Structure formats: C-alpha cells, structure tokens
Amino acid sequence: MSSPSVPNRPTLDLRALTPARVALGRSGASLPTRPLLDFTLDHARARDAVHAAFDAERMIAELAGFGVPILATRSRAADRGDYLRRPDLGRQLEPTCAEHLAACAADAGRLAIVIGDGLSPTAVHAHAVGLLRALLPMLAEAAPVAIGHIIVASGSRVALGDEIGAILGSCMVVMLIGERPGLSAPDSLGAYLTFAPRPGRTDAERNCVSNIHRAGLSYGEAAFKIAWLVRAGLSRGVTGVALKDESGDLPARIGTALPE
Known part of the structure; x- marks a missing residue:
C-alpha cells in the first residue's frame, strides 16, 4: 500500500520559520554575494558585542x-582584554x-539580582x-519575594554571582x-538562578532562562519563567537539575514585547 503523497515544499519556505542560514543559494561553488555580505555583517556585530564596553x-x-x-562591583579582570x-x-x-x-551583608534579603556584562554587554x-x-x-505578587540588592558587576562571568551571593548571605x-553572541543574535540575554550560592557551585546546580532578545523570549515570557523558578527554588531549596521548569503548566501570561 502506497503512502499518501506529501506536498513538495521548497526549502525556501524554511527561511520564514528560522533565522538560521538555510536556502542561501549558490553561485558556482560559492555563496551568492548577498548571503556572504550578510554573514560578514552578522560576524562583525557579534565581534562588536563581545568587545563592547560595559557602561555600569x-x-x-x-x-x-x-x-x-543598588551596589556596584567588579571582578578581578582589569580590562576587557x-x-x-x-x-x-x-x-x-x-x-x-x-x-x-x-559591609552590606546585614541588609541581605532572600534574593540578590546581579547584572553582569558577560560576553555581550x-x-x-x-x-x-x-x-x-x-x-x-x-516577584511582588502573592507571597512576595524579598529582594536585598541589585548588584551591577563589571567583568563578570556567571559564577561571580556565587561569591556575591555568599558574601551577602542571599538564599x-x-x-x-x-x-x-551568535551570528543571528548578538544581543541575547540570559538569566541564571542559583540556590544557596557559594564559590564552587557548578552549572548543574543552576537553572537558566536564555535567548531573551527580539527574536527569542519576550520580557514577559522570560520574567514569568524566572519568577516561577525563584519561588519554586526557594520553596524546595534547590536549583539546577533537581528543579524542573514546570512554569509551562500554568496559564500563559501575555508577553511584554521587546522594542523594535
């Protein structure tokens, strides 16, 4: 018995569904000029994002x-290089x-929010x-989560938050x-959550909400996931592989659109 025929959809249709580089065409054995120039521009944007100065x-x-x-701090990295x-x-x-x-540890709350430049200021x-x-x-809704400080950290890697949280006594x-930066998203923001932060924590002990940018998660969608993970992590005393993101089981929130 023959299988039902499947409509022949051109590969070009995929370009409407993804920013990935598909169906670029070719000129002889090479890329056409336009896709090559687009690639060069995106590569330059990614490099610029990595080397951009952080305006703390x-x-x-x-x-x-x-x-x-609000507190300002920095890592031991002397400069961007x-x-x-x-x-x-x-x-x-x-x-x-x-x-x-x-010196500020006495004012610590349950949650510390650290904003770090990372690999894309x-x-x-x-x-x-x-x-x-x-x-x-x-976070201020029913059963509000107390926030001790927002810390702006220059020259920051993800694990810098572990030392910051430990010093402040944050839960x-x-x-x-x-x-x-990627070639399709030089301005992607990530959020990493760590319960009981201290130096030596591994990435397996964190939750991550990533791809917050114009073509990714909206502010509202990302905030909803982060708020759920914060409350669940504080309630259960864990983050990372021990804490599954079940926020999708709750009624969806209307996402806050990102600016054009």
Whole structure:
C-alpha cells in the first residue's frame, strides 16, 4: 500500500520559520554575494558585542527608579582584554569590592539580582532594565519575594554571582548576563538562578532562562519563567537539575514585547 503523497515544499519556505542560514543559494561553488555580505555583517556585530564596553554608571542610573538598593562591583579582570583571556578572573571578586559587599551583608534579603556584562554587554544594555521592569512586579505578587540588592558587576562571568551571593548571605542569586553572541543574535540575554550560592557551585546546580532578545523570549515570557523558578527554588531549596521548569503548566501570561 502506497503512502499518501506529501506536498513538495521548497526549502525556501524554511527561511520564514528560522533565522538560521538555510536556502542561501549558490553561485558556482560559492555563496551568492548577498548571503556572504550578510554573514560578514552578522560576524562583525557579534565581534562588536563581545568587545563592547560595559557602561555600569548608565546601568545604575537606569535602575534607580526601581526602589531597590543598588551596589556596584567588579571582578578581578582589569580590562576587557584581561576578561576575555582569563575567564577565571571573571569568576572572582576584586578584593576591595568583596570588602564593600561584606559591609552590606546585614541588609541581605532572600534574593540578590546581579547584572553582569558577560560576553555581550550589548545584550545587557538592550534588555536588562526592560526584563527587570517585567520581573519585579511578578516577584511582588502573592507571597512576595524579598529582594536585598541589585548588584551591577563589571567583568563578570556567571559564577561571580556565587561569591556575591555568599558574601551577602542571599538564599538565591539571579544573574542577568550577556550571552555569547551568535551570528543571528548578538544581543541575547540570559538569566541564571542559583540556590544557596557559594564559590564552587557548578552549572548543574543552576537553572537558566536564555535567548531573551527580539527574536527569542519576550520580557514577559522570560520574567514569568524566572519568577516561577525563584519561588519554586526557594520553596524546595534547590536549583539546577533537581528543579524542573514546570512554569509551562500554568496559564500563559501575555508577553511584554521587546522594542523594535
């Protein structure tokens, strides 16, 4: 018995469904000029995002209206070049900054929110404030989650949040950080959640909500997932592989659209 015929859909249709490089065509044995120029432009944007300077002062000014104490800190990476060559330095607080945070530990809350530049300061500048604007009201709903501080961390890798959270005595850290740029998304923001943060935590002990950008998760969608994971993580005393994201089982929230 023959199987029913399947309509022949051209590969070109896939281009309407994904930003991936498919159905680019060819010119002889090479790419046509337009896809080659597009690739070169996207590669340049990704490189620019990695090497962009992080404007911590601007970030602090934009966060001032949220009504949460804000602290500035930095890693042991002396500059951007140092940060890229020595990932280990981006995971350790600069000693005087560690002392400053320790002096604020008495005011610690259940949750610390760290904003780090990561591998794409461009993503942090574009999306961190908008995401927080959607997230903080969700954390303030029924059974509010107490937030001790928002920390702006320069030269930051994800694990820097572990030391910050341990010094502040926070039960959980949410790290908002620029993700490694891709050729289709140089400004993707990620959120990493770690319960009982301390140096030495592994990635298996974290939850991640990633791909927060114009073609990915909206602020509302990402904030809903993060808020669910925060509450579930605090309630169960775990994050990482022991905490499955079940936020999709709840009624969907209307996503906050990202700016064009």
